Amino acid sequence: MASTFSTPASTALFRRLTWEGTVPLEIRVDPNQLPANSDRGLECYYVQAPRVSYLPLLVPEIKRFLLDVVFDVAAAKTIKEEEWWFETDDQVLMKWHWSIGLLYDYHTVTTSMKSAKRPEGQQFPLRLILHLAAPPTDKLLIAPSIEACKQAFMGQLKEADFLRWGNTKRMTGLRGAEQDGIWEGIKDHNFEEYWKIASKITPTTTPARPNSPPPASVSMHSRPSSTDQSGAPDKDGAYNVRSVPIRIYLPNGPVLQDLAPPSLESGTLNTLGKFLSTLLPLLFPANQRALACPLIQGVVCPLDAEIAWLGACMAGADGWVNVMIGIL
Amino acid sequence: MALSPPTLPDAHRSASPGLALGDGKPQINPEAAAALESYNTRDTVKIIVRFKAVGNAPIMRQNFYKITASNRFQTVIHFLRKELGWKAGEPLFTYINLAFSPAPDDTVSNLFKSFQTDGHLIVNYSTTAAWG
Numbered sequence: 516m517a518s519t520f521s522t523p524a525s526t527a528l529f530r531r532l533t534w535e536g537t538v539p540l541e542i543r544v545d546p547n548q549l550p551a552n553s554d555r556g557l558e559c560y561y562v563q564a565p566r567v568s569y570l571p572l573l574v575p576e577i578k579r580f581l582l583d584v585v586f587d588v589a590a591a592k593t594i595k596e597e598e599w600w601f602e603t604d605d606q607v608l609m610k611w612h613w614s615i616g617l618l619y620d621y622h623t624v625t626t627s628m629k630s631a632k633r634p635e636g637q638q639f640p641l642r643l644i645l646h647l648a649a650p651p652t653d654k655l656l657i658a659p660s661i662e663a664c665k666q667a668f669m670g671q672l673k674e675a676d677f678l679r680w681g682n683t684k685r686m687t688g689l690r691g692a693e694q695d696g697i698w699e700g701i702k703d704h705n706f707e708e709y710w711k712i713a714s715k716i717t718p719t720t721t722p723a724r725p726n727s728p729p730p731a732s733v734s735m736h737s738r739p740s741s742t743d744q745s746g747a748p749d750k751d752g753a754y755n756v757r758s759v760p761i762r763i764y765l766p767n768g769p770v771l772q773d774l775a776p777p778s779l780e781s782g783t784l785n786t787l788g789k790f791l792s793t794l795l796p797l798l799f800p801a802n803q804r805a806l807a808c809p810l811i812q813g814v815v816c817p818l819d820a821e822i823a824w825l826g827a828c829m830a831g832a833d834g835w836v837n838v839m840i841g842i843l
Numbered sequence: 844m845a846l847s848p849p850t851l852p853d854a855h856r857s858a859s860p861g862l863a864l865g866d867g868k869p870q871i872n873p874e875a876a877a878a879l880e881s882y883n884t885r886d887t888v889k890i891i892v893r894f895k896a897v898g899n900a901p902i903m904r905q906n907f908y909k910i911t912a913s914n915r916f917q918t919v920i921h922f923l924r925k926e927l928g929w930k931a932g933e934p935l936f937t938y939i940n941l942a943f944s945p946a947p948d949d950t951v952s953n954l955f956k957s958f959q960t961d962g963h964l965i966v967n968y969s970t971t972a973a974w975g
Binding site: 610673674676683758770 | 871872874875876877878879881882883886913917939940942943944945946947948949950953954956957958
C-alpha cells in the first residue's frame with residue numbers, strides 16, 4: 516500500500532469496501548429443539564450478513580422467518596429469543612460481542628487447519644446451529660440482548676480510542692445522541708450514518724505523506740492543501756497515534772494484542788510484516804520467507820502494508836484491525 | 844539441522860493461503876505447527892493487578908493481586924466479586940485506567956501490554972456505571 520493510496524478518496528474507498536463486505540451464513544434450527552408441528556425441511560435460514568454487524572442484530576429477522584415459515588401458532592407463543600444461542604457444526608460457540616466478519620474469518624482460519632479440500636476463491640457459508648434453549652451463559656460472556664451488544668461495541672470503541680491517544684476525549688466528547696448514532700448506523704447498516712459520527716473519532720490519512728522522519732516533525736506547509744484548510748500538522752492523523760488498535764488471531768489459539776506504534780524508533784513506518792516479526796518471530800522470521808500469512812477482512816494483506824494505514828482504512832466498525840493468521 | 848524451504852505456493856494457490864494444500868490430507872508445515880504450539884502455551888506469568896475503588900465502592904484491605912496473564916478479564920471480575928463478597932446480582936462495574944470497560948474475553952496479558960502503568964494494570968471498580 517504505497518503512499519499513492521493515502522488520499523482521502525482512497526481512504527473512503529477502502530472504508531466503503533470494508534463496510535460493504537458480507538459473508539454467507541446458513542442458520543439451521545437444532546432439529547431436537549424444533550417445536551412440534553414445525554415445518555421441517557424449511558428450518559434453515561440463509562443470509563448474506565454484513566461483516567460489521569452482530570448476531571444479536573440478526574435475531575429479529577431470523578425470528579420473523581421462523582414465525583412466518585416454520586413454527587405454527589402454538590409454537591410461536593413459546594419463542595423466547597433471550598434463550599437463543601448459536602454454535603458451529605463443530606461446537607464452537609458464537610460470541611455475541613464478536614462481529615459477524617470476525618466470527619466468519621476466525622472460523623475460516625481455524626477450519627483450514629483441519630481440512631485441505633477447498634476450491635479457490637469460493638466463499639463457503641458459515642454453518643450455524645441455532646439452539647432455542649439452555650444457553651451456556653458463562654461462556655457467552657454477555658447477555659444476548661441488542662443493548663448488551665451495543666455496550667460491548669461502545670466499550671471496544673473506547674478501548675481503541677484510549678489505545679490511540681492515551682485518553683478517551685474523542686469518545687466522551689461525543690454527545691449522547693451521537694454515540695447512539697454510531698450504533699444506529701450499524702443497526703441500519705448505513706455507511707453515511709455510521710461515518711458521519713465515526714469520522715470524528717477515527718483518525719484518517721493525510722493527502723500527502725512524508726516518508727521520514729516521523730510525520731509529526733515534518734512541516735506540513737509544503738503539502739498541497741486539499742481538505743485540510745488549517746495547514747496545521749495533522750496531529751490527529753493516523754500516523755500520529757500512540758498505538759494502532761490491532762489484534763492478532765491465531766488458529767485455535769490465543770488472541771494477541773500489544774502496542775503497535777505507527778512508526779518505529781528508526782523513523783521508518785511500521786508495517787504489518789515488521790509488527791508480526793516482533794510479535795510472532797517463529798512464523799514471521801525477519802528477512803526470511805514467512806510460514807504464515809495475514810488476512811484482514813477476509814483477504815490476504817501484503818506484509819508491507821503500513822499499520823497506520825490499516826488502522827485508518829481496514830478496521831472493523833468497532834475501530835479494531837483484526838488480523839487472522841493463516842498457515843501456509 | 845538443515846531445514847527444507849517451505850513449498851512455494853503456485854500462482855493459483857496463492858489466492859487462498861492459510862489453507863493447507865495437497866491431496867485431501869492436512870499438510871501443515873511442521874515448523875509452523877511447532878510455532879503455533881509454542882504460541883498456544885498458556886502464559887503463566889503473573890501480572891500485578893491494582894484494584895482501585897471509585898465513588899462509594901468499598902475499599903479492600905488488600906489492593907494488589909498477582910493474576911496469571913492468560914486469564915480473561917471475566918475471571919478478574921469474578922475474583923473481585925469474591926474478594927468483595929458480592930453476589931452475582933449486585934451491580935459491579937469495572938474499568939481500566941478510568942477509561943473503558945474491557946470485553947470479558949480480553950486477556951490480562953493483552954490489557955497489561957497495552958495499558959499498564961508503573962508495571963501494573965489498574966482496574967477501577969464501582970457500584971454505578973461511570974465511564975460505561
